[in-house]
Amino acid sequence: MSIRVVGCSHHKAPIAVREQLAFSSAQARNALGRFRQRFADVEAVLLSTCNRVELYTAAETHSPPSREELVGFLADCHDLAPDQIDPYLDDRSGLDAVRHLFEVASSLDSMVVGEPQILAQVKQAYQLATEEGCTGPLLHAAFQAALKTARRVAGETTIHKRRVSIPSVAVADFAQQIFERFDDKRTLVIGAGEMAEETLRYLRAEGVQHVTVVNRSPERAEELAHRWNGRALPWAELPTALAQADLIISTTGASEPIVSASLFRQVEAQRNGRPLFILDLAVPRDFDPAIGDRPNVYLYSVDDLREACQRNRAERDKQLPRALRIIEQEAERFLADLHHRATSPVIRRLHDQWQKPKEEELRRLFNKLPQLDDHARDEIRQAFDRLLNKLLHPPLASLRDEARHGVPHALLDALARLFRLED
Amino acid sequence: MQGYGTVFRLRHLANSHGARRRAMLSRVTVLCFAGSYIVAFALELSRLVFRSSLRGLVMLGFTAAGLVAHTAFLFYQAERINAQLHGVGLPLSSTQHWYLTAAWLLAAMYLFLAISHPQVQFGLFFLPLVLALIGVGHYLADPNPAASPPDPTVWGLIHGISLMLATVAVLVALVAGLMYLGQAQRLKRKAIPPRGLYLPSLEWLQRANGRGLNVGMAMLAVGIVSGMVLNVIYAERHQRFVPWTDPVIVSTVGMFAWLAGCRLAGWAYRPAREGRKVAYLTVVSFVFLVLALAVGLLLETRHSGQRSVRPILQWHAAAGLEERASARGVPAIGLAGPGTTAEVVSPKRPGSPRRIGS
Numbered sequence: 178m179s180i181r182v183v184g185c186s187h188h189k190a191p192i193a194v195r196e197q198l199a200f201s202s203a204q205a206r207n208a209l210g211r212f213r214q215r216f217a218d219v220e221a222v223l224l225s226t227c228n229r230v231e232l233y234t235a236a237e238t239h240s241p242p243s244r245e246e247l248v249g250f251l252a253d254c255h256d257l258a259p260d261q262i263d264p265y266l267d268d269r270s271g272l273d274a275v276r277h278l279f280e281v282a283s284s285l286d287s288m289v290v291g292e293p294q295i296l297a298q299v300k301q302a303y304q305l306a307t308e309e310g311c312t313g314p315l316l317h318a319a320f321q322a323a324l325k326t327a328r329r330v331a332g333e334t335t336i337h338k339r340r341v342s343i344p345s346v347a348v349a350d351f352a353q354q355i356f357e358r359f360d361d362k363r364t365l366v367i368g369a370g371e372m373a374e375e376t377l378r379y380l381r382a383e384g385v386q387h388v389t390v391v392n393r394s395p396e397r398a399e400e401l402a403h404r405w406n407g408r409a410l411p412w413a414e415l416p417t418a419l420a421q422a423d424l425i426i427s428t429t430g431a432s433e434p435i436v437s438a439s440l441f442r443q444v445e446a447q448r449n450g451r452p453l454f455i456l457d458l459a460v461p462r463d464f465d466p467a468i469g470d471r472p473n474v475y476l477y478s479v480d481d482l483r484e485a486c487q488r489n490r491a492e493r494d495k496q497l498p499r500a501l502r503i504i505e506q507e508a509e510r511f512l513a514d515l516h517h518r519a520t521s522p523v524i525r526r527l528h529d530q531w532q533k534p535k536e537e538e539l540r541r542l543f544n545k546l547p548q549l550d551d552h553a554r555d556e557i558r559q560a561f562d563r564l565l566n567k568l569l570h571p572p573l574a575s576l577r578d579e580a581r582h583g584v585p586h587a588l589l590d591a592l593a594r595l596f597r598l599e600d
Numbered sequence: 601m602q603g604y605g606t607v608f609r610l611r612h613l614a615n616s617h618g619a620r621r622r623a624m625l626s627r628v629t630v631l632c633f634a635g636s637y638i639v640a641f642a643l644e645l646s647r648l649v650f651r652s653s654l655r656g657l658v659m660l661g662f663t664a665a666g667l668v669a670h671t672a673f674l675f676y677q678a679e680r681i682n683a684q685l686h687g688v689g690l691p692l693s694s695t696q697h698w699y700l701t702a703a704w705l706l707a708a709m710y711l712f713l714a715i716s717h718p719q720v721q722f723g724l725f726f727l728p729l730v731l732a733l734i735g736v737g738h739y740l741a742d743p744n745p746a747a748s749p750p751d752p753t754v755w756g757l758i759h760g761i762s763l764m765l766a767t768v769a770v771l772v773a774l775v776a777g778l779m780y781l782g783q784a785q786r787l788k789r790k791a792i793p794p795r796g797l798y799l800p801s802l803e804w805l806q807r808a809n810g811r812g813l814n815v816g817m818a819m820l821a822v823g824i825v826s827g828m829v830l831n832v833i834y835a836e837r838h839q840r841f842v843p844w845t846d847p848v849i850v851s852t853v854g855m856f857a858w859l860a861g862c863r864l865a866g867w868a869y870r871p872a873r874e875g876r877k878v879a880y881l882t883v884v885s886f887v888f889l890v891l892a893l894a895v896g897l898l899l900e901t902r903h904s905g906q907r908s909v910r911p912i913l914q915w916h917a918a919a920g921l922e923e924r925a926s927a928r929g930v931p932a933i934g935l936a937g938p939g940t941t942a943e944v945v946s947p948k949r950p951g952s953p954r955r956i957g958s
Contacts, residue, residue, distance in 0.1 A: 333653070350792050354783060357803040450877075452802060469788075472876065481790040488792055 180319060181270040182277055183247040184224070184231030187288050190265035197255060198262060200225040202305070208254045209309040215250065216242050220313040222320065224281070224302040226295065228288050233278060235315035244268045275319060276508040282323040283330040284337065285500055289345070290493065291337045296327050318515065326507040330500045339493040343482045344376035347456045348383065350485060352424060355454050355475055360384040362423035366407075367415070367435065369397045370428030372458045377405055380424065389422070391415050393429070416440065420447040425455045427463040438467040445471065456482075509581075516580035523589050524573060526598045531569065535561050625676035628669050630700075630738050636666030637707065637727055637734075644723035648796040656718055663711050663723075670704050693756075695896065698764060699737025705768045706730045719798050725775040740897050755833065759826040763852070766819035770859075770882075770889050773812025777882030780805040784876055809882055816885070817859040824856055847895040855888035 185198060200208060205223045212221045212232075219242055222233040232247055242250075245259070248266055252259040269277050280286040282299045303320045306312045312320075331337045340346045356362055364385050366373050369392050377388065388407030391414065392398035398409035410418055419425070419436065429435060441464075455476040457464045462478055469476030539561060543554060572592060579585035592598065640662040643655055678692050692701060710726035783799045799805070827842075827849070835841040842849060862881045 335651075346792075351787060351790075353801060354787060354793070354799075355802050357801045357807075475787050477790060485790070485792045492795075 179241045179270060180233070180235045180274045180315065181241065181244075181247070181268070182231055182233045182274045183244060183251070183266055183268050184229060185262070185265045185267065186229035186231070186286065188286075189267065194262065194265045195228070195230060197257065198225075198230040198251065199227070200230065200254070204254070205302075205305055206309060209306055209311045211254070212250060213309065213311055216246075220306075220316040221311045222302050222306040222316055224299060226298050229281070229286075231281070233274070233316060233319070235313070235319065237315065272508060272512055275322075275511055276504055278319060278323045279326040279504045279508055282320075282327040283500065283504065284327070285330070285497070285504070289342050290497075291339060291341070292345075293337060296324070299323065299327075315515070318518075319511065322507060322511040326504060329503050329507065333503060334496040334500045336493050336496045336500055339489040339496070341486050341490045341493065342375075343458070343479060343486060344372060344379050344456075346482050346485050346489060347376060347477060348379040350489075351475065351477060351482075352380070352454050352456075353383065355452055356423070358384060359424075360386050363387045363389065363421050364407075364424045364426070365418050365422035366390045366401065367425065367427040367463060368392055368429035368459065369394075369401045370430075370458065373426045373428040374401070374404075376426050376456060376458070381405070385424070389418055391418050416444050420444040423451065423453065425453065426458065427456070428458045429463050431459065431463060432461060434461075434463055434465045436464045436468065438465045441465070441468045441471065441474075513581045516582075516584045517577055519584040520576045520580055520589060523592055523598065524576065527572070527592065527596060528569065530596065530598060531565055535565055622676070622679070625672050625679075628673045628676065630673065630734060633666040633670040633673060633707075634731060634734050634738075636662045636669060637730055640666065641723055641727040641731070644721055644727065647721055648794075651796070659723070660711070660714060663707065663714065667704070667707050667711055670700075670707060674701060674704060693760060695741040696737045698760065699733050699741050702764050702767050703730050703733035703737065705764070706733065706771055709768070709772060717800065720800055721797055722775070724797075725778055729771050729775070736893075736897070755826045755830045759823055759830055762819045762823040762826060766816045766823055767889060767893070769812045769816035769819060770885055771812075773809050773816060773882050774886040776805045776809035776812060777879035777886075780809060780879040781876060784879075806878060809878055813859060813863065813878075813882060813885065817856065817863060820852065820856040820859065824853060827852075848892065851888070851892040851895045855885070855892050858888050859885055 185195060187195070190198075200223060205225055208223055209221060212219075212223075216234075216236075218236060218238050220235045224231045224233065230251075232251060234242060234247065236242070247268075248259045248263050251266075252262055277286070282296055284291050284293065284295045287295050299320070303312065303316070306316070338349075340349045352359075359380060362385065364377070364380060364387060366377065366388065369390065377385070386406075388402065388405045390398045390402040390405075390407055390409045391412060392401070392409070393412050395409065395411060401407075402409040415435070419441070427435070450473055452473045453475065455464055455468070455474065457476060457478045460479060464476055466476070466478070468474055539558060542557065543549065549557070576585060576588060576592075579588050640659050643659040643662065646652075646655065674692060674697070677697060681692070681694075692698075706726060707730045710722055710730065713720070713722045713726070779799050780802060783802055783805060786793070786799075787802070793799075800808075831841045862885070866878070
């Protein structure tokens with residue numbers, strides 16, 4: 178019985194390698210089909226995200242696939258030579274592999290620790306493998322335990338609540354504290370930087386629907402607006418857009434503020450005092466800092482949020498040991514359960530073998546004492562059951578204790594020979 | 601014969617059960633529920649210091665236990681006073697019970713919010729107000745039931761309840777306003793939420809604040825109108841009325857005018873109903889509320905809140921109930937006909953004569 182994971186992640190593999198190894202959903206389905214043909218008795222789950230590609234395998238057989246075989250399989254899927262990818266791949270087995278799976282599902286191994294998407298990606302990967310018939314009792318138990326561990330980490334620590342990237346902090350710790358809902362709010366994007374798009378991703382997850390893009394280049398504004406189902410406005414209409422917006426994300430490369438305090442005061446009257454969240458991600462800043470002093474205006478620059486990010490990171494780091502302790506506990510418990518499960522055939526045989534003499538003795542006794550009523554017979558039967566359970570308890574307890582450190586092969590053999598257990 | 605015996609036994613059982621229930625309820629004191637609220641408040645404070653997965657449940661448990669004890673206390677008081685008044689007059693109509701009932705409403709509101717928003721520390725704001733209402737009610741307010749005329753009118757009930765609801769609504773608006781100011785200040789300072797202190801969004805708080813003020817204003821309007829009707833009825837039937845210049849009336853109307861003015865300004869000029877302005881206006885509304893309540897407690901007034909139980913007994917006597925009252929151990933007092941003004945001494949402030957008879 179073995180569990181193994183071979184794969185690469187953002188820790189070791191550059192993005193170029195990760196891109197080469199990445200699987201789309203259709204490719205993953207195809208790869209799992211090929212895996213099943215090549216390794217018939219081996220369970221497999223393929224997890225492919227933008228930050229990692231990992232192949233989880235588990236086998237009850239005594240000869241599970243080796244690292245070389247699994248590396249070769251991944252390379253074959255992308256028509257690569259194994260040597261090209263081998264240096265970037267990690268190989269973990271047993272407790273290490275289980276611990277890694279639990280860390281991945283709990284988002285402790287993510288590039289942005291605590292990001293919530295990974296759990297859904299792990300679930301999807303497992304579901305796909307199940308649909309392709311690649312999973313069995315071992316990986317089923319492992320992934321169920323991983324999901325349970327992720328829930329424990331989320332519930333017992335604040336790691337997931339502490340955002341550390343600037344857009345995520347801006348949305349979770351500030352925008353969500355100003356607005357209760359986002360589906361009726363108007364978002365204005367000034368410029369077309371990457372950070373603006375990342376912020377929009379977080380805002381869209383919160384329900385933002387109305388997006389307006391203003392950019393000096395109308396083509397780029399159109400392009401971004403099209404991607405986000407929004408509308409593009411010419412640069413000259415910036416004051417109108419400012420008056421209508423509830424949230425503003427600004428990322429232009431302008432060398433001086435594009436919205437001065439005097440320009441803002443002109444549009445302020447049209448805003449009717451509505452709260453305004455401004456995320457100024459540009460360096461140098463796009464908004465005059467004096468605008469932040471206006472009533473109902475909440476203006477945040479990169480520096481303001483960086484400080485919040487650092488504090489969040491420090492808070493999260495304090496929680497990390499606690500999260501790792503949970504992972505350790507759950508991984509050990511899972512393996513102990515797994516090893517104990519390996520002893521179940523012997524236990525079942527032992528139990529079955531002792532049932533036969535018990536039934537014979539009961540039959541003989543009841544024949545000799547025909548005057549016994551049903552109640553007395555039940556009592557006697559229960560007494561025999563209790564005796565049997567008491568006799569079986571010491572060997573079963575010893576098996577359970579030994580299973581904490583691995584499958585107790587020696588003890589299982591000894592039991593089989595002592596009690597002449599037949600297959 | 602056997603049937604008569606069964607009826608007798610059943611009646612005896614019902615009586616003994618009722619007596620046991622009354623004996624049990626009589627043991628519930630103000631300290632029982634105030635103590636539960638204090639423990640819940642201490643637990644709420646501890647959220648600022650450390651995390652615990654069990655605390656939320658324990659806190660809700662203490663609040664719920666406090667609310668149950670609070671309900672039992674008010675129920676017992678209503679029963680007791682009703683028996684004392686022989687069904688004439690309204691139970692829980694004393695100033696003391698008015699405060700304790702308002703505290704009950706606020707505690708119930710807190711429990712609802714604590715269940716629906718478990719992550720928000722509403723208790724830090726609600727529970728001190730609940731405890732303050734209990735404290736004022738228990739130590740400062742007049743415990744004697746309000747006098748009721750021989751022909752009690754539903755307007756009195758409407759008047760008392762609407763003013764109580766107005767008070768609770770303004771207190772809820774105050775809590776939302778204070779939370780708004782705290783949250784807005786943090787956001788302006790660009791600080792991340794402090795550990796253990798989670799407040800709702802500004803949008804939610806502004807909505808709660810606005811609704812609290814609207815309900816408060818509407819209830820005040822109902823209270824004022826019902827008070828006017830009550831005054832007219834009393835003046836016509838009993839030649840008794842509270843002067844329009846009574847401090848309680850003046851302060852209540854002043855508070856209503858302030859709230860109505862704020863809301864009108866908000867409707868006419870939208871920026872006046874957005875943001876911190878509303879929160880500050882709510883704080884001023886609270887000051888008006890405190891003034892109105894303090895006037896009722898501290899100044900000479902002929903408003904109902906300052907009546908004593910004695911005029912009720914006077915009406916009992918006038919209505920031929922003197923014998924029943926004496927039979928139940930109520931001390932016999934001098935008669936004064938309904939509609940006349942009697943002078944009594946408040947048990948809370950010995951030696952301070954107060955004019956009664958409105």
